[in-house]
Amino acid sequence: MNVSVNLPNESYQISIEKGLLSKCGSWLSKIWSTDKKVAIISDEEVASFYLDKVCQSVEEAGYRVVTKTISAGEASKSFTRAEELCQWLAEENMTRTDGVVALGGGVVGDLVGFVAGIYMRGISYVQMPTSLLAQVDSSVGGKTAVNTVGIKNLVGVFNQPAGVLIDPQTLTTLPRERISEGLAEVVKTAAILDVNLWTDLQKLNSIEDFLNQSESIIARCCELKASVVEADEKEAGQRVILNFGHTFGHAVEATLQSRGISHGEAVAIGMVRISEAMISYGYTPKEFMTELTDLLTKFELPITMSGLDAEAIITAMSGDKKNKGNALRLVYVSEIGNAKTLDVSFETVKDYIRKELNA
Ligand SMILES: NC(=O)c1ccc[n+]([C@@H]2O[C@H](COP(=O)([O-])OP(=O)(O)OC[C@H]3O[C@@H](n4cnc5c(N)ncnc54)[C@H](O)[C@@H]3O)[C@@H](O)[C@H]2O)c1
Numbered sequence: 001m002n003v004s005v006n007l008p009n010e011s012y013q014i015s016i017e018k019g020l021l022s023k024c025g026s027w028l029s030k031i032w033s034t035d036k037k038v039a040i041i042s043d044e045e046v047a048s049f050y051l052d053k054v055c056q057s058v059e060e061a062g063y064r065v066v067t068k069t070i071s072a073g074e075a076s077k078s079f080t081r082a083e084e085l086c087q088w089l090a091e092e093n094m095t096r097t098d099g100v101v102a103l104g105g106g107v108v109g110d111l112v113g114f115v116a117g118i119y120m121r122g123i124s125y126v127q128m129p130t131s132l133l134a135q136v137d138s139s140v141g142g143k144t145a146v147n148t149v150g151i152k153n154l155v156g157v158f159n160q161p162a163g164v165l166i167d168p169q170t171l172t173t174l175p176r177e178r179i180s181e182g183l184a185e186v187v188k189t190a191a192i193l194d195v196n197l198w199t200d201l202q203k204l205n206s207i208e209d210f211l212n213q214s215e216s217i218i219a220r221c222c223e224l225k226a227s228v229v230e231a232d233e234k235e236a237g238q239r240v241i242l243n244f245g246h247t248f249g250h251a252v253e254a255t256l257q258s259r260g261i262s263h264g265e266a267v268a269i270g271m272v273r274i275s276e277a278m279i280s281y282g283y284t285p286k287e288f289m290t291e292l293t294d295l296l297t298k299f300e301l302p303i304t305m306s307g308l309d310a311e312a313i314i315t316a317m318s319g320d321k322k323n324k325g326n327a328l329r330l331v332y333v334s335e336i337g338n339a340k341t342l343d344v345s346f347e348t349v350k351d352y353i354r355k356e357l358n359a
């Protein structure tokens with residue numbers, strides 16, 4: 001299955017097929033000439049499963065290959081890792097006419113996409129996402145970033161990949177809680193963009209049921225995200241709806257890093273929290289909450305979290321990139337499959353959070 005992302009300057013294809021990773025060299029040769037040197041960057045866990053296979057296929061296609069692995073986990077989305085990777089690319093004499101592959105989950109994708117955007121002011125890169133979250137969301141659309149001063153994705157660039165290769169077979173080695181994590185972004189995508197996908201998700205009985213249909217659901221999520229990115233590549237307006245659940249979610253994720261909360265778990269909690277608030281003010285229909293929490297529970301995701309520190313959440317939210325002056329731009333579901341935004345003063349949000357979390 002192929003999905004196109006049509007942009008004024010950098011259109012690209014997303015190829016989705018079980019087993020495609022073993023043929024990634026010939027896939028790559030349709031995008032890059034084989035005289036390029038290719039730097040494949042992965043994390044240690046993903047590398048242990050897939051790096052040899054990818055290297056072999058890329059070399060067989062005729063490319064010169066160099067490889068680098070980083071530690072797995074969110075802590076790698078840092079300036080320090082980005083600088084180390086830039087230094088390594090320089091040591092390997094990588095030039096602007098060469099190419100970089102991001103092989104891994106959203107952490108590798110966001111970090112490597114950022115490095116590819118700044119090394120020599122830009123070197124071509126492709127995404128080979130191996131986690132569900134990266135296959136349905138982070139590998140598409142060109143948002144790249146590192147975290148700093150306790151704020152998620154504070155520094156980054158919009159940098160579209162030259163192509164995205166998705167092999168849903170990689171989900172067989174992904175731990176179950178990471179499948180759940182990716183399903184949080186699938187639920188988000190359906191909630192804001194596609195009532196049909198929402199009802200399809202409701203018909204699934206379990207994570208296993210989802211895995212049986214993963215290829216078509218991944219493709220649907222990519223199509224939906226591509227349509228938003230095509231309409232508003234750099235988040236001047238409509239793209240902001242992809243941030244549903246992320247204002248509170250990112251703050252939870254940043255403040256609970258030491259407890260090992262994942263992005264998807266934090267987004268699940270964030271979607272529930274914003275929907276609670278928006279239902280209480282009459283912006284989101286009441287029935288949405290039961291449907292949302294039923295889906296999240298079925299996919300083994302949290303819907304609430306105790307012990308959140310209101311002041312730490314407020315501080316993390318102050319760095320949200322959607323903020324406009326002293327207002328927070330909040331994304332809410334107006335009806336299933338549609339989302340809208342509401343600008344609310346930071347003072348009002350602070351009062352609400354203190355009231356809710358300190359109750
Ligand atoms: N750029 C975007 O648009 C966008 C969208 C959503 C999320 N994100 C970012 O993505 C990150 C989360 O991504 P993630 O959930 O993929 O986390 P991750 O990259 O940390 O991967 C999760 C874990 O799964 C392992 N893993 C990945 N693929 C595997 C496989 N096939 N088999 C076995 N293990 C595997 C990784 O080594 C890691 O330990 C966050 O930093 C989030 O901010 C970015």
Ligand SMILES: O=C(O)C(=O)C[C@@H](O)[C@H](O)[C@H](O)COP(=O)(O)O
Pocket residue numbers: 137141143145152153185235239242243246321
């Ligand atoms: O692609 C987008 O746009 C998104 O907002 C997708 C989100 O799922 C993702 O977590 C993104 O990285 C959040 O972006 P940010 O701009 O809030 O850092």
Ligand SMILES: [Zn+2]
Pocket residue numbers: 137185246263267
């Ligand atoms: Zn997200």
